[in-house]
């Protein structure tokens with residue numbers, strides 16, 4: 001699959017832009033603060049409904065404007081499809097697929113498989129568990145759109161249970177209300193745990209191979225799902241934690257407290273890994289995602305590399321570039337160094353200057 005065309009209207013610093021893309025490698029370069037990341041953020045938005053920078057929808061609208069539009073045309077299995085996103089300063093955004101407005105966000109998930117890789121992702125191993133949970137959630141919702149359904153229901157119930165724990169201590173029906181919420185939590189939470197378990201089992205062997213190669217066959221990487229509760233004893237543990245939860249005013253048991261551990265030669269590198277080991281493992285993880293998507297959905301995802309090449313040494317850059325065959329890739333950078341020119345066989349070049357896109361592509365096609 002690949003993105004053919006993108007149009008922006010009042011999106012971030014863009015007033016108007018219309019760009020045609022190449023099915024291969026698209027390099028978006030320019031000085032700082034010109035609009036490079038904004039451009040690939042718009043692609044990410046069309047695929048996932050959200051900004052990868054966790055910005056609020058309103059922040060995506062050009063300052064002083066009331067609304068913004070992003071329109072994307074992509075080709076999937078030889079069929080041309082479109083996504084429209086209409087962001088509004090007041091009210092909820094509207095999304096349409098092939099001009100038909102969608103009712104639920106999960107209609108969008110899985111339509112366009114996208115992998116974003118930015119310098120922040122290199123910190124995935126050393127950052128807190130929240131980032132690792134976000135990683136699983138994003139990947140799984142692309143691979144299995146139903147996952148998003150269970151996750152959003154789980155979080156809704158969790159929020160309501162927490163509100164009850166915090167604010168309604170004197171209610172006479174407290175225990176019976178909590179019984180109802182607990183049943184719901186276990187219902188959705190169990191599916192989440194099972195789906196996460198399967199996802200990690202699928203990713204594990206791919207990650208092992210990628211990392212072995214990247215480390216020059218010196219290190220073996222293992223990925224372990226640290227689920228807060230097992231499916232079998234979830235209900236019992238939730239009930240046992242109730243008195244404590246009432247004191248703390250929050251739910252202390254469940255998949256919202258899950259984590260993933262990464263071990264190199266049996267040592268937990270979240271805590272004991274060197275910075276190089278942590279970054280190599282993060283890169284291996286991103287490359288494994290590409291492989292897993294190819295395997296499970298039968299087509300290559302679209303890869304967005306936001307300013308990440310300059311963060312890698314030549315050996316890692318080389319290995320990453322080896323993975324770009326047959327994958328539409330967007331690379332943002334401030335300049336194109338000789339290494340990239342030598343490594344890439346052909347690419348389209350776009351210069352971004354003050355939110356204007358200058359297509360220099362034909363000069364660089366091989």
Ligand SMILES: Nc1ncnc2c1ncn2[C@@H]1O[C@H](COP(=O)(O)OP(=O)(O)OP(=O)(O)O)[C@@H](O)[C@H]1O
Pocket residue numbers: 011012013014030031032033034035036037038039059060061062063307332334
């Ligand atoms: N809602 C908005 N309205 C107008 N301008 C915005 C809005 N949001 C962000 N900007 C501006 O967009 C500009 C470009 O941002 P972007 O993150 O795309 O830069 P970049 O080209 O990727 O730069 P860098 O190389 O520094 O990462 C910034 O100057 C920022 O202030």
